[in-house]
Amino acid sequence: MAEAGNNHKHFPVSWEELHRHAKALAWRLSERGPWKGLVAVTRGGLVPAAIIARELEIRLIDTACVASYDHQDQRSARVLKDIVDPGDGEGWLVIDDLVDTGKTFDLLRKRVPKAHFATIYAKPAGRPLVDTFITEVSQDTWIFFPWDVELQFSRPIVELKKSAT
Numbered sequence: 001m002a003e004a005g006n007n008h009k010h011f012p013v014s015w016e017e018l019h020r021h022a023k024a025l026a027w028r029l030s031e032r033g034p035w036k037g038l039v040a041v042t043r044g045g046l047v048p049a050a051i052i053a054r055e056l057e058i059r060l061i062d063t064a065c066v067a068s069y070d071h072q073d074q075r076s077a078r079v080l081k082d083i084v085d086p087g088d089g090e091g092w093l094v095i096d097d098l099v100d101t102g103k104t105f106d107l108l109r110k111r112v113p114k115a116h117f118a119t120i121y122a123k124p125a126g127r128p129l130v131d132t133f134i135t136e137v138s139q140d141t142w143i144f145f146p147w148d149v150e151l152q153f154s155r156p157i158v159e160l161k162k163s164a165t
Contacts, residue, residue, distance in 0.1 A: 009141040012154075018097075018146060021120045021134045022048040026055035028132050029093065029118060036091035039064050039083050039115070041104060044097035044145065048120055052095055062086070064094070064111075066104045077103040082111065089115030098143060099126030099133070 013021075029035075029052065037060035040049030046063075053061055065081035086092045089112025098121040099105055105117050106129055121143055122133040137143065155163075 009138065010144060011137055011141050012144040012149060013146060015146045018047065018120070019051060022051035023055060025118055025120055025132065025134050026052045028134075029116070030056055032116065032132075034091075035093050035116075036060065037062065037086065038093045038095060039086065039108075039112070041066060041094065041096035041108070042081075045095045045119075047147070048097055049095040052093070052118075058093070064108055066107060068104050077107045079107065083108070086112055086115070088113055092116070093118060095119070097121065097145060099123065099130045102126030102129040105129040 025048065033056060035056060035058055038049055038053050038056075038058045039062045040046050042063050042065045049061065052058070062084050063081060064079070064083045066077050066079055068077035092112060092115040094105070094108055094112065094115045094117045096104065096119045099117075099119045100123050102125055105126060109115075109117065109129065116131050117129060118132040119130050120134050122130050122136050123139045123141070124136070125139055127133070127136065
């Protein structure tokens with residue numbers, strides 16, 4: 001993921017918007033089930049996974065703990081905690097908030113190749129690795145999730161463009 005600097009588009013997401021998009025994702029996924037279980041990719045996938053698990057009445061939930069970037073810089077993906085024996089993943093959902101470069105999903109697809117991978121947001125570089133998503137955003141867009149931000153003044157887009165040139 002690129003740094004969230006002035007040369008990138010900012011896309012803030014509210015709690016209400018995230019909930020609405022997670023529910024929309026659940027609607028799409030309900031047509032493909034039933035599901036054996038769900039894997040939430042930590043940390044960003046925890047909130048959407050909880051909403052989707054509720055909507056689809058999935059009780060068997062696991063986590064895949066993968067570190068691939070901090071709040072500013074992308075780095076190589078590494079597994080901190082693996083998925084607990086879902087076999088080849090058939091009948092399982094893998095849920096994350098966003099697929100960016102696809103490094104995380106590439107790593108997890110090798111572990112559960114038959115799982116269904118779903119996100120709320122998808123960027124072009126990672127889109128081929130996700131089976132179902134709700135919204136595509138450009139690669140240079142930095143998404144600010146509600147758990148990452150505090151309320152503060154936001155400069156108008158025109159001002160941001162002027163300062164970038």
